Amino acid sequence: MILVFGENGQVATALKESLPEATFVGSKVANFLNPERVLETLNTHKPTVVINAAAYTQVDKAEDEKEAALTINATTPGAIAEWCKNNKALLVHYSTDYVFDGSGAKPWTESDQPDPVNYYGYSKWQGEKAILASHATAFIFRISWVYSPWGNNFKKTMLKLAKEREQLSVVNDQWGAPTSAEDVAQVTTTLVHQYLKNEPIPEPGIYHLRFEQYQTWYQFASNIIQAAKEAGESIKVQEIRPVTSAEFPTKAKRPANSRLGSNFPLDLWKMKASKAIKD
Ligand SMILES: NC(=O)c1ccc[n+]([C@@H]2O[C@H](COP(=O)([O-])OP(=O)(O)OC[C@H]3O[C@@H](n4cnc5c(N)ncnc54)[C@H](OP(=O)(O)O)[C@@H]3O)[C@@H](O)[C@H]2O)c1
Numbered sequence: 001m002i003l004v005f006g007e008n009g010q011v012a013t014a015l016k017e018s019l020p021e022a023t024f025v026g027s028k029v030a031n032f033l034n035p036e037r038v039l040e041t042l043n044t045h046k047p048t049v050v051i052n053a054a055a056y057t058q059v060d061k062a063e064d065e066k067e068a069a070l071t072i073n074a075t076t077p078g079a080i081a082e083w084c085k086n087n088k089a090l091l092v093h094y095s096t097d098y099v100f101d102g103s104g105a106k107p108w109t110e111s112d113q114p115d116p117v118n119y120y121g122y123s124k125w126q127g128e129k130a131i132l133a134s135h136a137t138a139f140i141f142r143i144s145w146v147y148s149p150w151g152n153n154f155k156k157t158m159l160k161l162a163k164e165r166e167q168l169s170v171v172n173d174q175w176g177a178p179t180s181a182e183d184v185a186q187v188t189t190t191l192v193h194q195y196l197k198n199e200p201i202p203e204p205g206i207y208h209l210r211f212e213q214y215q216t217w218y219q220f221a222s223n224i225i226q227a228a229k230e231a232g233e234s235i236k237v238q239e240i241r242p243v244t245s246a247e248f249p250t251k252a253k254r255p256a257n258s259r260l261g262s263n264f265p266l267d268l269w270k271m272k273a274s275k276a277i278k279d
Contacts (some may be wrong), residue, residue: 001021001022001023001026001046001047001049002021002022002023002047002048002049002050002051002192003022003023003024003041003042003045003047003049003051004019004022004023004049004050004051004052004053005025005030005032005038005050005051005052005053005054005179006024006025006026006051006052006053006054006078007024007025007035008026008150008151009053009054009055009057009151010146010147010148010150010151010153010181011028011053011094011146011148011181011184011185012024012053012054012251013148013150013151013181014148014150014180014181014182014185014186015051015185015189016185017182017185018182018185018186018188018189019051019185019189019192022051023045023047025041025045027054029041032054032056032072032076033071033076035075035076038076038079038080038108038221039079039080039083041143042080042083042087043083045159046087047089047194048088048089048090048196049089049090049091049092049196050080050083050084050089050090050091050092050093051091051092051093051188051192052080052091052092052093052278053078053094054072054230055071055072055073055094055124056072056073056120056123058120059098059118059119059120059250059252060250060251060252060253061251062118062119062120062123062252062263063118063119063251063252064232064251066119066123067193069119069120069123070123070126072123073120073123073124073126073127074123074124074126074127074129074130075130076133077093077107077127077130077131077241078127078130078131078133081093081130081131081133081134081136082134082136082139084134084136084138084224085134085135085136085137086136088098088137088138088180089136089137090137090138090192090195091094091131091136091137091138091139092138092139092141092188092191092192093127093128093131093138093139093140093141094140094142094143094184095124095125095127095128095140095141095142095143095206096120096124096142096143096144096258097126097142097143097144097145097176097255097258097259098117098118098121098254098255098258099114099116099118099121099124099125099128099142100114100115100116100121100257100258101114101115101116101117101255102117102254102255102256102257102258103173103187103255103256103257105129105175105257105259106257106261107259107260108208108216108257108259108260108261109136109208109261109263110142110205110206110207110208110263112223115119116130116255117229117253117254117255118252118253118254120252121255126157128140128206132230133177134156137178137204138204138205139191139202139204139207140205140206140207141184141187141188141207141208141209141264142206142207142208142209142260142262143179143184143208143209143260144176144177144178144179144193144210144248144258145176145177145178145179145220145258146179146180146181146184147178147179147180147181148180148181149181150181152277154178154217154220154221155220155224156177157219158170158220158221158224158225159200159224159225160234161226161237162228162235162236162237163234163235163236163237164236165177165236165237166236167237167238167239167240167241168221168237168239168240168241169222169240169241169242169243169247169248170217170218170222170240170241170242170243171214171216171217171218171242171243171244172217172218172219172244172246173215173216173244173246174216174217174240174245174254174255174257174258175215175216175256175257175258175259176214176215176258176259176260177210177211177212177213177214177232177256177258177260178212178215178220179209179210179211179212180211180212183209184209184223187209187264189268193215202264202265207262207263207264208260208261208263208264209260209262209264210260210262214259215266216242218240218242221240222240225240237271274277
């Protein structure tokens, strides 16, 4: 059976649509603050595939809740990976562009050295290392700027603000690629199906996933609002002002260059061939 940790998150919700045969376990049943409870869940279900879509994702709050962020993003994923290793289960886990320091302007490759600038990024990096150390058969997909029709994300926030305000200021010096949770779920679903059918899959390890053009948050916001206007939505905003990160201070520092260059062979399965971008 396929067990997904995460129930109401963006990627978990997208997986409910693409992988309806999976069992979804949320934080009420398996709280990642309690790794023992999570292991009990694994022992109860004895899955052959584990997908970890659960994470501590509040980037600013993580600066004040370091212990919780580290337990949820590293200790418990490490324990899950150990369980997968011992029980010969496949593990799919998600990580982030925030493991990198944001320097330069070149896309980061999978083999570049992480050096996070905030605690969320640090906790996710520790999670990657714990999973790799377990030697489980594991895919770690680093993704960036996730959006979806569900939960909290930049796209939903911009649309809401654009309907309420006449002017918006959006950061124009951080670069990355928006990632639809549905695309992440599609790749995960295809990988899991191939694995369960005993068909060839790529080498396990860390992969970046990218489906859309590199852009700044300002460009992303402009595109979102333009598309909403074209779709006939009632948009109040008249002016979108590009600003610098210095003008928009946040508790946790954000990397300026979050471009993820991907070596994941999406084309192997002719997957989203028109849309997928491979560097
Ligand atoms: N959002 C982004 O922009 C972004 C960017 C890069 C990478 N990522 C990574 O992508 C993955 C999926 O992110 P997402 O955007 O789908 O996250 P999300 O919408 O914030 O959802 C977080 C998920 O984690 C679960 N969770 C939180 N605290 C928990 C706890 N104590 N115990 C158990 N579960 C807990 C939630 O549980 P319930 O289902 O019970 O509510 C929810 O399913 C994560 O690994 C994240 O680090 C996200």
